[in-house]
Amino acid sequence: MKFIIKNTNGENLINLMRNVGYYFLGEKGSDLSFVRPLERKRSGYPRFHIYLKPDEKNKEIIFNLHLDQKRPVYRTTHDHAAEYEGKIVETETERIKQILQNNL
Secondary structure: OEEEOOOOOOHHHHHHHHOOEEEEEEEOOOOOEEEEOOOOOOOOOOOEEEEEOOOOOOOEEEEEEEOOOOOOOOOOOOOOOEEOHHHHHHHHHHHHHHHHHHHO
16 A cells, blocks of 8 residues: 655654654665564564655655565565555554654
8 A cells, every 4th residue: 555644854764664663674776665563473474564765855755555464485586465455454554644643
């Protein structure tokens, strides 16, 4: 699910996402990758996975959120069971929006 939030304060994206409960995985091209496990499980799955793409001036952040249901089966591929829509993803989107709108 894609959505945009204005970053009027120019907050650091890693710190911002840490406040929402996500931890930084790394960069993938020009995107920043963050995850938050849905439950405290040893495998870390299922988990929410977000790619962030800030605009050039860091004033708007484009979020691309999905739910990874399980780890990819093969090491050579990045295919995995993911949900980009649905009640769980919508609820998480609203949770993020509410927290960030109160902090920005």
